[in-house]
Amino acid sequence: MTDSSQRLAELRSGIDELDAQLIDILAKRSALTSKVGEIKAETGMPVYVPEREVALIDKLRAQAIQAGISPDLAEDLMRRIMRDSYHTQNNRYQGVNPKTGNVVVIGGRGALGRVFVSLFERSDYDVDVIEKDDWQSGHAERVLANAALVVVAVPITLTETVISQLTALPEECVLADITSIKSKPLKAMLAAHSGPVVGLHPMFGPDAPGMIKQVVVVCHGRAPDAYQWLIEQMRIWGATIHESSAEEHDQAMAYIQVMRHFNTFVYGAHLKGENPDLDTLTVFSSPIYRLELAMVGRLFAQAPELYADIIFNNPDNVALLRRFHERFGVALDILERGDKKAFIKQFLEIGGWFGDYAKMCLVDSKQLLLKADDGQMLRK
Amino acid sequence: MTDSSQRLAELRSGIDELDAQLIDILAKRSALTSKVGEIKAETGMPVYVPEREVALIDKLRAQAIQAGISPDLAEDLMRRIMRDSYHTQNNRYQGVNPKTGNVVVIGGRGALGRVFVSLFERSDYDVDVIEKDDWQSGHAERVLANAALVVVAVPITLTETVISQLTALPEECVLADITSIKSKPLKAMLAAHSGPVVGLHPMFGPDAPGMIKQVVVVCHGRAPDAYQWLIEQMRIWGATIHESSAEEHDQAMAYIQVMRHFNTFVYGAHLKGENPDLDTLTVFSSPIYRLELAMVGRLFAQAPELYADIIFNNPDNVALLRRFHERFGVALDILERGDKKAFIKQFLEIGGWFGDYAKMCLVDSKQLLLKADDGQMLRK
Numbered sequence: 200m201t202d203s204s205q206r207l208a209e210l211r212s213g214i215d216e217l218d219a220q221l222i223d224i225l226a227k228r229s230a231l232t233s234k235v236g237e238i239k240a241e242t243g244m245p246v247y248v249p250e251r252e253v254a255l256i257d258k259l260r261a262q263a264i265q266a267g268i269s270p271d272l273a274e275d276l277m278r279r280i281m282r283d284s285y286h287t288q289n290n291r292y293q294g295v296n297p298k299t300g301n302v303v304v305i306g307g308r309g310a311l312g313r314v315f316v317s318l319f320e321r322s323d324y325d326v327d328v329i330e331k332d333d334w335q336s337g338h339a340e341r342v343l344a345n346a347a348l349v350v351v352a353v354p355i356t357l358t359e360t361v362i363s364q365l366t367a368l369p370e371e372c373v374l375a376d377i378t379s380i381k382s383k384p385l386k387a388m389l390a391a392h393s394g395p396v397v398g399l400h401p402m403f404g405p406d407a408p409g410m411i412k413q414v415v416v417v418c419h420g421r422a423p424d425a426y427q428w429l430i431e432q433m434r435i436w437g438a439t440i441h442e443s444s445a446e447e448h449d450q451a452m453a454y455i456q457v458m459r460h461f462n463t464f465v466y467g468a469h470l471k472g473e474n475p476d477l478d479t480l481t482v483f484s485s486p487i488y489r490l491e492l493a494m495v496g497r498l499f500a501q502a503p504e505l506y507a508d509i510i511f512n513n514p515d516n517v518a519l520l521r522r523f524h525e526r527f528g529v530a531l532d533i534l535e536r537g538d539k540k541a542f543i544k545q546f547l548e549i550g551g552w553f554g555d556y557a558k559m560c561l562v563d564s565k566q567l568l569l570k571a572d573d574g575q576m577l578r579k
Numbered sequence: 580m581t582d583s584s585q586r587l588a589e590l591r592s593g594i595d596e597l598d599a600q601l602i603d604i605l606a607k608r609s610a611l612t613s614k615v616g617e618i619k620a621e622t623g624m625p626v627y628v629p630e631r632e633v634a635l636i637d638k639l640r641a642q643a644i645q646a647g648i649s650p651d652l653a654e655d656l657m658r659r660i661m662r663d664s665y666h667t668q669n670n671r672y673q674g675v676n677p678k679t680g681n682v683v684v685i686g687g688r689g690a691l692g693r694v695f696v697s698l699f700e701r702s703d704y705d706v707d708v709i710e711k712d713d714w715q716s717g718h719a720e721r722v723l724a725n726a727a728l729v730v731v732a733v734p735i736t737l738t739e740t741v742i743s744q745l746t747a748l749p750e751e752c753v754l755a756d757i758t759s760i761k762s763k764p765l766k767a768m769l770a771a772h773s774g775p776v777v778g779l780h781p782m783f784g785p786d787a788p789g790m791i792k793q794v795v796v797v798c799h800g801r802a803p804d805a806y807q808w809l810i811e812q813m814r815i816w817g818a819t820i821h822e823s824s825a826e827e828h829d830q831a832m833a834y835i836q837v838m839r840h841f842n843t844f845v846y847g848a849h850l851k852g853e854n855p856d857l858d859t860l861t862v863f864s865s866p867i868y869r870l871e872l873a874m875v876g877r878l879f880a881q882a883p884e885l886y887a888d889i890i891f892n893n894p895d896n897v898a899l900l901r902r903f904h905e906r907f908g909v910a911l912d913i914l915e916r917g918d919k920k921a922f923i924k925q926f927l928e929i930g931g932w933f934g935d936y937a938k939m940c941l942v943d944s945k946q947l948l949l950k951a952d953d954g955q956m957l958r959k
Binding site for chain 2: 203206207210211213214215217218219220221222223224225226227228229231232234235238241242255258259262263266267268269272273275276277279280282283402403404413414416441443447448450451452454455456458459461462464465466467468469470471472473474475477479480482483484485486487488490491492493494495496497498499500501503504506507510511516517519520521522523524526527528530531534535537539542543545546547548549550552553554556557558559560561563564567569
């Protein structure tokens, strides 16, 4: 063994020793945060307290600087550790109103329905689930007759049909839905049920391991006092509540979801049509392009019906997309003329419209792209 | 103080104590990896050894499982720690050929040029920089007369003009460029210089803190034996080398860069035209939409000239973008007809074209979106 390879071996065994200590600290920390979780569940304290998180991170950054290591490193590590402790160590939550009576989740075995069922159960509510077959067997009718809260969590195409059947709920029962559009379901709920009604849109997919740090949009329907407890319950689960009218919500969704999904769909169709070699493309891609390609690819690993429902749901979408198509044509004409000046002028005008947000996007996405690099993600 | 708040305070002080230990371990680890970096620089061992990284991660995951904590948590933390040690603790690299003579970087004060200057200097090369003013002062002529390697790192619009002036290099001098297109610069270099010529495309932006884990595309020009040392040097800096013809490279770039940048440009123009409230949009966005919006916003925080150059560079791009525009129109017609069946059929066909890559994208981007969530990134 040469001198330098011996020194290297010694250094590496020292590093391995420190890594083992790191695992040990993580295990001990996890045991302590579990206990914190238990106390919070008993006393009904919120799981996610933004101020406590900020204070903890600030303190850690200061310690890192003092120890001569990167404060960004310390912060990134701590945020990752916190995610874990939020999601794996909160098996129970305080129930705000567990004695209210039965919570019925229609579609409670579906991807997002299951998240709600689990959250209610872990907060001491009695939960019933209604699935397709339960309507004929009489099970649905039985549990609905006792319901204190009914949550409609069925696919978007079925939402209105299912709601139209909920005409015999107890007068005091709260009726809610979690569809990603809000105007139509809210109207349908108000028509079917004369008691309290509220439209919810949890702004996260079933991938999310819970409701912590997630936004839930609340569109009030009728008798908000009767479902105030439900909103409180979601806050305890860690959600940020954003109140909105159903119309404002649906309009924002058209920009956000429909534009992106449709454009991504066409981009996929374009790639298939041009038929480049995907291996070559990913080899030639830097992290940002791999990420963008992955955003296209991921769409097609999912159920087409879901996206068809979102895109075809609203006839206004066609007009919005037509305007995008026209703008694409105008930009193409600029390109075909070779008019760089016009391109740059428009570019700067758009930048002005984005304002400071553009810079923020650049900074934030830079951090995220570095993280994508860590794991050598998104390479084929 | 109530009993539970006392218990909570005790637990938190225990957590704080563990966090301080964590910082301590990081500082110790950083000291050891610095020493490893020094030995590697002395002996010329590569900085990034994929096998050692895999082995280390595997071992750590096993330890995590045994300690009852999440192996994914352990892996994510270690990858983040490794990024830090790669980039902050490699101040020096072994030089493969530092006695070769002067390395001249034309445009060496620019964003990417600076990265190369720094890497060469930290590997014991004598480096000269040529900037705009140096042509008139005679400085350029002087340093070029002694050059063993000339790297052209000027903006894409100037590349060919600058290259056309390099007709008096020493016969043995290696001429290289790092432009993001390859056919035209390579042709220009072969015409201007009769000695060794190579086209390089470092597949990363100036954001990247170095060359570790990055791809560099190499397009051979003339006399590869004479610049083999340069390729070895980039490997020591941590790069993955991908050899390609200039034509293959440029075609892949058209799909990857031009399509995405142009589409993003139009999307920005569309948003400005529709003028939705950005605050509202980001509030209503789940992590994936915030990320997509950030990918649009970040474009407009950058220099329009760069993107104008990339997009206007190749007349073939117009035809490619026209075909995208047509496909968008066809998809719009399907939407206008309300023909969900046709949409779903096409969706599945595209999914078939993507094959397993789509699933991989879904898994990888899921991890990345969780990371975006950790830091509450991309919220306005």
